[in-house]
Amino acid sequence: MIKTIPCDKCGTEIRPLKQGYTVGMTCPRCGYGWVTTQMEAIDSDTSQYTLKIAPSPSKNLDAIRAISGICACNFIEARAILEKGYEFPPMNARETRKTAGILSEAGVGYRITPEFPYAIPESRDFFKRKDEMQDEN
Ligand SMILES: [Zn+2]
Numbered sequence: 001m002i003k004t005i006p007c008d009k010c011g012t013e014i015r016p017l018k019q020g021y022t023v024g025m026t027c028p029r030c031g032y033g034w035v036t037t038q039m040e041a042i043d044s045d046t047s048q049y050t051l052k053i054a055p056s057p058s059k060n061l062d063a064i065r066a067i068s069g070i071c072a073c074n075f076i077e078a079r080a081i082l083e084k085g086y087e088f089p090p091m092n093a094r095e096t097r098k099t100a101g102i103l104s105e106a107g108v109g110y111r112i113t114p115e116f117p118y119a120i121p122e123s124r125d126f127f128k129r130k131d132e133m134q135d136e137n
Pocket of ligand 1: 007008009010011012027028029030031032
């Protein structure tokens with residue numbers, strides 16, 4: 001059984017809220033409540049991961065755009081990175097997952113060392129979560 005808690009402001013029963021990585025309680029009537037970012041194993045991971053873009057002859061525009069965005073470089077440089085491959089400086093687990101998600105969605109091949117123990121949501125999923133949040137209201 002979920003314990004019911006009245007809203008401090010209007011007395012309506014407040015409900016648990018879970019939206020992507022955010023959890024908390026919220027009042028369906030006045031919106032009063034609190035949220036917190038859910039702690040995941042990834043947050044306490046202090047390892048550094050190395051992400052390498054695999055060299056590819058692809059001229060996929062999404063891939064080039066994604067690389068250009070991540071590396072903050074121009075289109076020509078991004079295409080060269082895609083052709084030759086690229087090794088990012090070591091990143092923490094969250095940064096690695098975010099970068100890998102963008103690359104995955106754009107169809108860029110990559111490799112992470114050491115082995116990355118977390119699922120990599122395509123970055124599109126982050127946007128989908130936002131939509132789900134709106135649907136729940
Ligand atoms: Zn309320």
